[in-house]
Amino acid sequence: MSLDAITARIAQAAREAGRAPEEITLIAVSKKQPEERVLPVLEAGQRVFGENRVQEAQSRWGALAPRFAGTEIHIIGPLQTNKARAAMEMAHAIHSLDRMKLATTLARLAQETGRCPELFVQVNTGAEPQKAGVLPDEADGFVAECRRLDLPVVGLMCIPPAEEDPAPHFDLLREIAARNDLKGLSMGMSGDFETAIARGATHVRVGSAIFGARAS
Structure with a gap:
């Protein structure tokens, strides 16, 4: 697979859903990918990348991002509070706001620095005990x-259970977002992004289908 092929599939899925392809932001998930795989994707014009770990993102993008104007880094993995400041300094968006301790830390840092990335609340739509995220019935209160903390929450994110049909989870996320007047829906990965687009995704997170299998 390649960037061009994924872009074409996104555009086709959008058209089939009666949407404009420009409504969907492709996040190329570069976590654990070697630079020799990331560089060609940058050179092909991709500018939005997803990283799980702040330290890895800093080591890769501190030098690489300035070479390609307009590059955005989105933190899509669990964020420790002790990494929050570094994440806020480098990220355009954080997709894993999942607990009040992190929210209060981000709010304090936003007051100190005068800036904050766009935030997506992670919702654990499958109520999986091993997975991060706010439970669906707690999402309204959390948002x-x-x-109340003046955080720039722009949307919701979910990772459906691997063994389940993702469509009901995407539908649930869309319903929670709609009743909270949130426009952003970060949902859909390499195996199900077309289903997510059909259900309103605004951001899809695609890694292996662009870069190939990650290093272990």
Whole structure:
């Protein structure tokens, strides 16, 4: 697979859903990918990349991003509070706001620095005990608390259970977002992004289908 092929599939899925392809942001998930795989994707014009770990993102993009104007880094993995400042300094968006301790830390840092990346609340749509995220029935209250802290929450994110049909999870995320007047829906990965687009995704996170299998 390649960047061009994924871009074409996104555009086709958007058209089939009666949407404009420009409504969907492709996040190329570069976590654990070697630079020799990332560089050709940058050179092909991709500018939005997803990283799981702040330290890895810093080591890669501190030198690489300035070479390619307009590059955006999105933190898509679990964020430790002790990494929050570094994440806020480098990230255009954080997709894994999942607990009040992190929310209050981000709010304090935003007050100190005068800036904050766009934030997506991660919702654990499958209520999986091993997975991060706010439970669906707690999401409304959590979003309200984040707004009370003046955090720039723009949307929701989910990772459906691997063994389940993702469509009901995407539908649930869209419903929660709609009743909280949130426009952003970060949902869909390499195996299911077309299903996510059909259900309103605004951001899809695609890694292996662009770069190939990650190093272990």
